[in-house]
Amino acid sequence: MNRGTLLGVGLSLVGLAGYIVGVVVEYPGRAFSLTAIMVGIVLVATARQSAEGAEQ
Secondary structure: OOHHHHHHHHHHHHHHHHHHHHHHOOOOOOOHHHHHHHHHHHHHHHHHHHHHHHHO
């Protein structure tokens, strides 16, 4: 696993945890949890795509 994949997975997990907590408790900035999930997914997808391109 490269750094981009690890960062993406970590960001997605943090965003998911923030979303779950935000469902139960209102806190300022909870909408950023969805942004963190989306950015994490994009990082995982682009890191995997660049790793596959480097192997060819």
